[in-house]
Amino acid sequence: MISLLPSSKSWFETEKNIKINHHEIEPLLQSLIVMAWMVETRDPYTGGHLWRVSQYCRLLAEDLGLEKSEVARIALGGFLHDLGKISVPDATLKKPARLSDQEYESIKNHPEVGARIVVGHPLAALVKSAILHHHERPDGAGYPYGLDDGNLSVDSRIVSICDAFDAMTSTRPYRLGMSMDQALKGIKMNLHTQFDGNFGHIFIELGQAGRLNHILGHTDLGIPLQTCLTCGPTMVVRRNQKTGDHTYCHNCAAEAVIEKSNNKIEIIATGLKGSSKALQPNVDFDLIGEFVTTSASALIVQ
Template identity: 55%
Template sequence: MQTLLSTWFGRASPASRSVDGSPQALVGSLLLMAWFVEARDPYTGGHLWRVSRYTRLLAEAAGLPAADVARVSLGGFLHDLGKIGIPDAVLRKNSTLNDDEYAIVRTHPELGWRMLSGHPLAELVKEAVYSHHERPDGKGYPRGLKAEEIHLDARIVGLCDAFDAMTSSRPYRAGMSRGQALAIIQSQSGSQFDAALARHFIDMGRRGLLDHVMGHSDDGIPLQECPMCGPTLVVKRGQQPGEHIYCRNCGGEFALEQEQAKLVARPTGRVGSPQDLQPDADHALIRKVVAEAVSRMPLEQMLSSDGEVL
């Protein structure tokens, strides 16, 4: 992780400098962890970016100040940190989870909260990580909080996370349409979802303001389809025709080809090597998310000389 951060910032500095120095490095250390957690599951490609974008749109629609919008968006990217502790057999299961497996998944908010312990910026995102599966009716987890007991950041992230889960495909089901997912949010308004936030989100959805995020892994970059597995192929910004990408579910190799104004992935008929199938952090995406967060939040003022949040 420390070596990756040094590479990411373009300098061969000691680990202590790359992790403990600037606000950019502190935010980047969290995002890089989150990215590698997401990379464990081939069916969640782009999930963190999408939730981060949905949370930004919803926070803006709710009238939050720019710094709060940035904080919530950062929490959206980091909300699933705790899934690092979920076994692959559960995380990557290609059918519906049983009760015991679901109980394991339910541990991830608390584990994520524990992972943040001691990080200088933990206070900014801990509620989004810890409480995004709480519900206004008290039937959520891990603490069974109700209504206003749930931090606003967590209420926003929880709604956006649920929408992306509903509209994304899994091995055992296709993703819902936008309309189907919005109808469920409306039916669960006030019980599973904050009623006021649900109204804002449904309005945005009906106006088409979520369409540029759905099914994408970055601005203007849609997920690509593996014929065997579905939308598991993530194209990084800056990749060029002739480069190869790989389905991290079946291992299939795909060549990128230019088709009009976009890149499309064509199967080559080959399978990637173990090295090909290793996750490779999307540094450009992480840099962009970091830049947006740092530009909107007064992180320098929030950090004391010893690196703790004031």
């Protein structure tokens, strides 16, 4: 049996370490990431969002000097935080205009829906605080519970900052993403109200030191999000794809050919549209596999 450290203050109580057989950890982690990926496939315009949030979380947690098991757990929380968005209707999730009050209420359900879905999973205690509380705020104005500063877990504070930063710097169908500097200013203006003051300050320093550059606008290590001529940065190249393979814009269906050379990746538009088969969502099992292997050993508490 091995022991895993659950997130603190998840559902307002400290839980005992999770005990599982060591040969179960990798398949269980894999099942969690696959669940998260299902959500990402619903909104392909945000390609790589979960990976980026997870990477930002890992960097921030490491810089805070947390234990490696906590760093791995928080990176996992970054992947899973939006699980409950599976319940948000397409018309709301992809709406290019301001949401009505009713639509906003349905968005606000996603932390509780995610927590309810994950609770039956053997590793739920690792991620439920990140899922349930990532829209809570130190000033108590967050949702779903309006928790105050004293009741927020480290996990939710970190995921909140990293999720907001990726949302600000990502291009959507109706707006361009902000620059790094603009987004860091946005965090700075909301320290102690929307974001944890101490953690937010350290995240800003990471950005100013250039230590977020390899994540921003990327979908994997060394792989930038590629630009569709019509829609902007929407095209994802997976690590196992090679020169001559195709990639597609899941917003307008444009097709492009991938060229990989000397660690450089380019795409060339073909002028064609992808068939519905070509446009089916894809899962990067190589990326998932590496994440699972790295996380599994780090999560074990001696």
